[in-house]
Amino acid sequence: MSTPAKILTVGSAAGHIKDLFAKIKAIDAKHGKFDFALCLGDFFGPPKDEVEEYGEDDELTQLLDGRLEAPLECFIMQGEHPLPTPVIEKFAKTGSALALNVNLLHKSGLINTAKGLRIACLGGIYESNIYAAAEEAHGFTSPYFTAQTVEKLLSNTLTTSKPQDQNYTSLAAIKATAAASHHVDILVSNVWPADITHFSDAPLPAPELASIGVEPVAEVVRQTKPRYHFAAGGGQPPKFWEREPFVWEDENGRVTRFVSLGAFGAEATAGKKQRWFYAFSITPDTPTTAPPPRPANATQNPFTEVVQRPQKRQFDDSEPNFRWSEGQPQPGKRSRTDGDQSKPRPGYKCKICDSPEHFISDCPDRVKPREGYICNICKEPGHFVRDCPTKHQVGDTGGRKPREGYVCRACGSELHYIQDCPLAKQTTHANGGRNRGPPKEIGPDECWFCLSNPNLAxxxxxxxxxxxxxxxxxxxxxxxxxxxxxxxxxxxxxxxxxxxxxxxxxxxxxxxxxxxxxxxxxxxxxxxxxxxxxxxxxxxxxxxxxxxxxxxxxxxxxxxxxxxxxxxxxxxxxxxxxxxxxxxxxxxxxxxxxxxxxxxxxxxxxxxxxxxxxxxxxxxxxxxxxxxxxxxxxxxxxxxxxxxxxxxxxxxxxxxxxxxxxxxxxxxxxxxxxx
Incomplete structure (x- = not known):
């Protein structure tokens, strides 16, 4: 009988690598041991401008040099940004192993784990014109996936041998080495599939998420029929949303679950931080595996039965529960449709004081943080983020004041976010190009090539x-x-x-x-x-x-x-x-x-x-x-x-x-x- 694998899935680190590793270590110590972690979305965050260097103290440099260690094996992917040049250079030298326990999945990758799980990855973002017009699969220097990227992924799932082991020059050659099944156990992507919200009654955290899915990812789902599909690009910033499971009736009742995670490294926003991790257990399929039981909350399959999508209800902001195994219900979920909305349903306990009489939002102890709590905005104890006195401070251009240590990538200022930067908001030419204006002068002591630079070699x-x-x-x-x-x-x-x-x-x-x-x-x-x-x-x-x-x-x-x-x-x-x-x-x-x-x-x-x-x-x-x-x-x-x-x-x-x-x-x- 196959051994179940215990997996931790986390949202975009957005460059906060050290903090994410610390959180993974704490979760693993409390709820593990996990076999590995899947790190969705942008692990490194936006790459630096070419004139900027990744210094010795940069977390990316520390990771690639082996000075920053992952607490357990982590698989990372490309999200919505190009990968930083040092990462691409390391990948070109070593393949997927960027550091001890840190492996980069190919943009159209497929891996087989030690316990026999098949994990597929579709990295990057979708743009219809680039997708249709590109003649080749884009690499890590491009944020986009193309039709060739998807074709390559589907070809990989159809083969029993590694892609480099065979010279696939025709469809006949691919079929000659076809796997017994092209199904995968887990699919990770940055982009949502089209139609994923159809037939679902799970409240969406934002109405625009109903239409963000794209057809190429939906086709990958139809072909691979993953048992779990995780995505990272659910809005800006990314939102958590878990869909009810759905069944593939023509595949012996195969069940698929879709989960979109919030970003671990997302910038602070008003309201509660989106749930950014998800833990589960999964047992590899074998020829003798019995058909799974049909989940009680299973819906129609949105990829085989297409109808007009019903109107979604508004966001239900009750506390998320930690999921550990397949098919388990989520107790304590607050329903907006219950007759009495003032009291929790039986079995619910407040996460702060353990009382069953009120929701966490109504807890009298919320006025004061627990011992050791640090505000994520000002890094001071004694108050929650929502009560932070610096929360509504403005920067020099009128937008929110950045957190300590933030530097605008467009102009180098520490006094505003890049979305509020005048340089980054230059008007657009009629031909579609960006009017960058006069580039900011670099001082002689900064320019590598000015003869007046005293540090010039x-x-x-x-x-x-x-x-x-x-x-x-x-x-x-x-x-x-x-x-x-x-x-x-x-x-x-x-x-x-x-x-x-x-x-x-x-x-x-x-x-x-x-x-x-x-x-x-x-x-x-x-x-x-x-x-x-x-x-x-x-x-x-x-x-x-x-x-x-x-x-x-x-x-x-x-x-x-x-x-x-x-x-x-x-x-x-x-x-x-x-x-x-x-x-x-x-x-x-x-x-x-x-x-x-x-x-x-x-x-x-x-x-x-x-x-x-x-x-x-x-x-x-x-x-x-x-x-x-x-x-x-x-x-x-x-x-x-x-x-x-x-x-x-x-x-x-x-x-x-x-x-x-x-x-x-x-x-x-x-x-x-x-x-």
Whole structure:
């Protein structure tokens, strides 16, 4: 007989990783032991802007470095945001294992647990145009799932072997390795399925939730018929809602339960915090498993019988109960339809004083918190959140004042939330682009590339001209000391991977004013030509790229130039096209016109100069993420150096850097236009 698994499911951590782990540990100690935890939604929260760094004290960094440990095995997923770049980089190196006991589920993932449970994951959010038009499944740098993402998930559920074990080139090949059943025990998604509220009498916490579901997720439910389906994206902020179970009559009475959880890391709002965790036990199906009993509160199946959805009642804000096993009723639920609404039903006890005579909302002891209670807003004891004296304080723009430690991601202020930020509320152009306005200037002591920055790594500089300078980057792609004998490593002294940086501070080349742009661009092209000549002497050709991305903090324009062995020259373009297809990146048919449209700071772009002098340009779209490491990712793949993807892992000692800079400076001297 199969052993039941005990599982804890939690809502979006939204970056509060340490606090969530502490809560999981406390729940496990009191109610466990759990086999594992499913962490829904955005575990890391919104990714930082590319000019921001995840510092040593950041919880994400602590987790990836092994300094922040999970109390039990946790499976996390992608929610409504792109995953942070350090997470994607770690995933590329190690696969799903981000840290001890922390595993990242694929966007269209399927895992089989040690006890035989099949868990499917559909990460990301839905946008109809992107879903229909995309030619590839989007990766973690995009917040969206596409039709290909769903197809890949359904294909995974139909196979007995791991996807990488087979080369599925046709439907016949898939069927040849089909599993005995494509059903899953648990499905996790960020998005609700369409029609999930049909036939349900469970009160919705907000009326708009009746229409937030989408058809692609509903199709996944029809195909996989999960016994439990958990979602995280039930409103803003996410709301808790548990639907009555429903039955698949044609599947031996298989029962599905749907639960949407509130966010653990949600910002404080008026009223009671939404329930963010759910514990349950589930026994794996086996060929000898008897049909489950039909739950007493089962409804019609919303995915097999479609009718007009009845009007829902308003939110029932009685206290939620902790569920431990399948098919168990929830005692003590307060009903709005009972004749006498003033007293609890038999068996109910107030959570504060244990009295059966009144609801928790009417408890006289509510006026004073229990010992050890800390207000989540001001972090002080002695009062509840609802009575916090700072609850209604306003920030500098009129909205709610942020909690201590909050920083607006748009402008860096600590005095307002991002939704109240003037910079984040810039008007929209007729063409749909965002008018970001002049990027905020970064001080000399903050910009990595300003020569006036006293912290600039000046020992890496190779040449200083009138308008630009050339420098080796920290952690260049080309190995020069360790790994220098790689078969695809060009023989350019000092490696040869350099940055061409305008001395004057502008976010991108397209934002440089026309009256001074000419000399800067001219000298940049001179440096490109000089590098081409130097590379040719060492049987290499140049690949140059610029991430011309506008951001709230500005940034500093620069072009990266990387030497590639001449034997790989004809494979460069296809490398960018292939990786672009995998990430949903589209290239403009007229690169020069695309760059002209971005001039004057009217748009963000990614530009590549191929070895033969032709250009490739991708225009970045608002709301569609683009990885600033895309150029490096393509080139390390082309060169067969996947271990060089993370520049931080390639950083050398200052002495080794100085040695490389001197070697490159000597080799570049005969070609240097500044001499």
């Amino acid at each position: 000046k020992h890496l500089i190779v040449s200083i001209g009138t308008e630009c300078y050339v420098t080796l980057p920290k952690g260049q792609i080309i190995p020069t000391h360790s790994g220098a004998n790689h078969p695809n490593a060009p023989a350019v002294p000092g490696g040869g991977h350099v940055l061409i940086v305008p001395i004057t501070h502008y976010p991108t080349y397209s934002t440089i004013p026309l009256d001074i742009k000419g000399p800067i661009v001219e000298e940049t092209e001179k440096y490109k030509s000089a590098l081409r000549a130097m590379y040719a002497k060492h049987d290499a050709v140049p690949v140059a790229f610029e991430v011309g991305r506008l951001s709230a903090k500005g940034g500093h324009a620069h072009v990266q130039v990387v030497p590639v062995p001449k034997k790989l020259e004809n494979r460069v373009e296809e490398a960018f096209l292939s990786e672009g297809r995998a990430q949903g990146i589209e290239w403009e048919t007229d690169p020069d016109e695309a760059l002209r449209q971005c001039s004057g700071g009217r748009g963000s772009y990614f530009r590549v100069d191929l070895p033969d002098g032709r250009k490739m340009v991708h225009i970045m779209r608002d709301g569609v993420p683009f990885s600033v490491q895309f150029g490096r990712q393509v080139l390390v793949s082309l060169l067969g150096m996947p271990d060089r993807f993370d520049w931080k892992a390639c950083v050398q000692s200052e002495e080794e850097d100085k040695e490389d800079a001197q070697a490159l400076k000597a080799a570049f001297a005969p070609f240097d236009p500044s001499l």
